[in-house]
Amino acid sequence: AQSVTQLGSHVSVSEGALVLLRCNYSSSVPPYLFWYVQYPNQGLQLLLKYTTGATLVKGINGFEAEFKKSETSFHLTKPSAHMSDAAEYFCAVTASGGSYIPTFGRGTSLIVHP
Amino acid sequence: DSGVTQTPKHLITATGQRVTLRCSPRSGDLSVYWYQQSLDQGLQFLIQYYNGEERAKGNILERFSAQQFPDLHSELNLSSLELGDSALYFCASSADSPLNEQYFGPGTRLTVT
Numbered sequence: 477a478q479s480v481t482q483l484g485s486h487v488s489v490s491e492g493a494l495v496l497l498r499c500n501y502s503s504s505v506p507p508y509l510f511w512y513v514q515y516p517n518q519g520l521q522l523l524l525k526y527t528t529g530a531t532l533v534k535g536i537n538g539f540e541a542e543f544k545k546s547e548t549s550f551h552l553t554k555p556s557a558h559m560s561d562a563a564e565y566f567c568a569v570t571a572s573g574g575s576y577i578p579t580f581g582r583g584t585s586l587i588v589h590p
Numbered sequence: 591d592s593g594v595t596q597t598p599k600h601l602i603t604a605t606g607q608r609v610t611l612r613c614s615p616r617s618g619d620l621s622v623y624w625y626q627q628s629l630d631q632g633l634q635f636l637i638q639y640y641n642g643e644e645r646a647k648g649n650i651l652e653r654f655s656a657q658q659f660p661d662l663h664s665e666l667n668l669s670s671l672e673l674g675d676s677a678l679y680f681c682a683s684s685a686d687s688p689l690n691e692q693y694f695g696p697g698t699r700l701t702v703t
Binding site for chain 2: 508510512517518519520521522525527566570571576577578580582583
């Protein structure tokens, strides 16, 4: 079985500030990890994913995430927030040899202040 | 544009009624997933079809059913609707591997009055 916990249902930052969205997972087998973004009135779209190899993964729009096995974490960061980053962010996990159905976190709403 | 289409975009109906939501997956994807998104429950997996066959079931009510047709489009049928069924319903498609991300459609917003 696998699960995802996103700490903080809302995160508020100022434009230009660092963005940090937290995701912790549990999985009995090596995980595959994803971050999706959902803009208002749209479906989810992939930001980045980790499968194997390099643990620091770069995605679209300047976002990146680092897989830390010892901490069972996959936190999402961006050095400088833009107003256009305001959206809902979802962390998800699947697992090799397990269900293909991703388990999604509850989501974190990113609010960017001017 | 994800390549996944959903119709209708909005649906307003009364309690007790039945509706059908339609989804066309991204070209080449054999897997279709249905999700329900509401404020209190978050994103809930309902059901998955792969190449016409049901593959996995999640938190899908007995009043709900789905199917995938030979041309790979899928329909989600919701019957005996209740106020609590008001939500966004998403369809997603993917290649058949846990490595692969899902591509989401724009969703159908269902309002039950």
